[in-house]
Amino acid sequence: MPSANYRALLRTPGAAAFFLPASFGRVGVAMTGTGIVWLVHSRTGTFTSAGLVGGCFAVAEALGAPQVARLVDRFGQTRVLPPVLLAHALAVALLVTLVAAGAPAAVLALGGVLAGACVPQLGAMSAARWAALLRTGRAAELPSAFALESVSNEAGYLLGPVLVSSLAAAGRPVAGTVLAASLSVAGGLVLAAQHGSAPPPMADGPTNDDPVAVREDRSLLRGEVVLLMGLNLAIGVFFGAMQVSVTAFSVAHGAPGAATPVLAVSGCSGLLSGWLYGLRRWRTAPRVQLPAAGGALMLGTLLLLTVGSPLGLGLVVVLTGAAIPPLLVLFSVLTQSTVHQAVLTRAFSWLGAASAAGSAAAAAVSGRAVDAFGPAGGFAVTAAAAAALTLQSLVGLRLLRTTEVQPTGN
Structure with a gap:
């Protein structure tokens, strides 16, 4: 049967052990930006401030992700991911605290920058693991592996925003943001624990x-x-x-x-x-x-x-x-x-x-x-x-x- 392609991939030693937690964590990553918008709006009552903080978060993520990835390529996922996850959890906790304290929009925007700069890039790390796992002798299976990644990403961005918006609509925007960070950190920690499938770190200097x-x-x-x-x-x-x-x-x-x-x-x-x-x-x-x-x-x-x-x-x-x-x-x-x-x-x-x-x-x-x-x-x-x-x-x-x-x- 054609679905045997996917079964064979996931039965590869170590594959399911990194793919599943990365997929789990990506739901949290997909929730975070929307969750921050709902969180700030619930306190300020204005989408202007919510959009400002959410925009700062998105820009910081776009600029910070390649810098984190540079460290990952040099020192390895298992060494870099845990401190990144800790930094992200602390940044989200700081942002929630600032919102609860009624901090000015400019201060909240700074909190958004801190949270966005250390978002764990679980999708990029999972894709890199597939490439390392299949590079020798099984390169023809990489499109199927990346198709699994695409499906996982699509599912995360379907489920995540709906989940966090539902919590916000029920009057629990803080719970949505905390849940997003919890899913990201939990999935990332399990991923970091999978040493066997991690690509070997390589120094920048040739x-x-x-x-x-x-x-x-x-x-x-x-x-x-x-x-x-x-x-x-x-x-x-x-x-x-x-x-x-x-x-x-x-x-x-x-x-x-x-x-x-x-x-x-x-x-x-x-x-x-x-x-x-x-x-x-x-x-x-x-x-x-x-x-x-x-x-x-x-x-x-x-x-x-x-x-x-x-x-x-x-x-x-x-x-x-x-x-x-x-x-x-x-x-x-x-x-x-x-x-x-x-x-x-x-x-x-x-x-x-x-x-x-x-x-x-x-x-x-x-x-x-x-x-x-x-x-x-x-x-x-x-x-x-x-x-x-x-x-x-x-x-x-x-x-x-x-x-x-x-x-x-x-």
Whole structure:
């Protein structure tokens, strides 16, 4: 049966032991940003302050994640993750205390920065473990492993915000934030305890007898990585504009409550497509698959411009939602095949930061587009992002001639 692909992966010694706690912890990570917004709003009564603190948290996470990942690549997950988790727990506790004490918005924003700077990047660490586990002799299974990662991430970002919002709606915003931090820390601690599957730490400085490491040391400045960052920036713009545009569309059609089920339909479509994508072994090269998946996303975004009802929107987001997981899997496959393992966690984190930056910028840009042109203006931003992604994929066909970089010795 095709699902044997996933069973074989999870039966690999050590695989389930790191994948499951990382997935568990990612639910907490997905809850944190939304939880902070609800927490601050519950005390201040204004979304201006809540948005300020939430925005500071997001920016700090985007900038801090690659720096934490640099330490992880150099010293190893099992040494770096515990102090990062401790710092995150203390920062969240400080923010909760500041909110309870009625601190000014500027002080709360500083608390948001501290909490965001040390968010545990469990997804990047889990992906790096798959790459290390399967790199020798089982590289053909990496797309299926990254498909599992995509499904886990999609599930986390479906469940997490719903859970924390439900607690906030029930009058328990503090419980939502504390639960988010608890899930992140618990999942991270269990992950850190899995020494056997952790990629070996490698020093930043190359040795004289290791020419591969000399080339690798500057690998994040390579054209392939810049291209992958551009692709992740575009997908981030799509994410940010889509959330704003779907909400605006629902409000404009007199059904503000429709936004939540429409976004849920998109997420469920992504879960299914990510699962199905990983079930088969694709003979077509990832760099060739990439423009095809981008084209499917672009088609869906163009259809968004034609819908006239929440029901029609729900049908179209099935297509756009289904196009996302294959793209994310391909980004991961291309990253691990063009970046040396000594900087792989850092590379995954930088790509995530690019996506987060695109999402944050798109939220502002699409908001203005909606104000000027209605929901169609917001959907035009998603279409532009999908077109930019597809164009970059086509331009990068020659650049992304993937030859797996061989690992260096310790």
